[in-house]
Amino acid sequence: MAKEIIAVTDGALSFGDSSLETKTKQDGFEYKGDIYKVKTYKDITKLERNEMFLYESVPGTDVSDFTFDADGVSFTVVGSGEVQITLGLGDDAEYDIIVDGEKEDRTETSMGGKIAFTIELDGEPAKVAVRR
Numbered sequence: 001m002a003k004e005i006i007a008v009t010d011g012a013l014s015f016g017d018s019s020l021e022t023k024t025k026q027d028g029f030e031y032k033g034d035i036y037k038v039k040t041y042k043d044i045t046k047l048e049r050n051e052m053f054l055y056e057s058v059p060g061t062d063v064s065d066f067t068f069d070a071d072g073v074s075f076t077v078v079g080s081g082e083v084q085i086t087l088g089l090g091d092d093a094e095y096d097i098i099v100d101g102e103k104e105d106r107t108e109t110s111m112g113g114k115i116a117f118t119i120e121l122d123g124e125p126a127k128v129a130v131r132r
Contacts, residue, residue: 006038006047012067016045018060018079053088053114061085061121072131079121086116087130098129 006015006029013031017024020041029036037048040060047055047063055063061079068074072095073087089095091113097105099119109115119126 005040006036009064012065012075013047014062014064015047015066016040016057016060016062018042018045018062020060053086055088056086058084064125065127072129074127074129074131076125076127077119077121078123078125080123081121082118083121084116084118085128086114089113089115089130090132093132095130095132098131100127 005017005024005026006013008031013036015038017040023039023041025037025039027037029038034049039046042060043058045057045060045063057077057079059079059081061077061083064076066073066075072089089109091109091111094106094108095115096103097107097117105117107115107117115130119128
């Protein structure tokens with residue numbers, strides 16, 4: 001049986017499957033009144049909410065415990081090597097990037113409300129928080 005590429009686990013979103021060789025997508029996933037779309041495979045994982053950009057990683061990753069509010073997002077990510085993560089957040093805001101409890105950086109979103117950062121993953125889960 002194939003692994004779900006988007007699901008709700010313990011009240012949070014889980015999505016992505018970096019083990020896939022070919023791009024797979026699922027559209028129309030409803031959660032808390034919003035509609036989600038995910039595209040994933042070994043080279044990229046992308047999540048949209050109500051047709052708006054929310055998350056992207058290059059190469060692809062497996063994400064769990066994904067939660068967000070007005071002050072930012074938090075999630076657990078699994079992947080390997082250097083991974084660039086881009087998040088759709090609020091316009092003209094500064095955010096702390098925290099990986100496994102350690103503050104890595106404080107950065108400002110672009111005019112489109114996006115923030116991008118790179119982390120090194122070793123196949124083990126890393127807890128990421130991006131907070132105002």
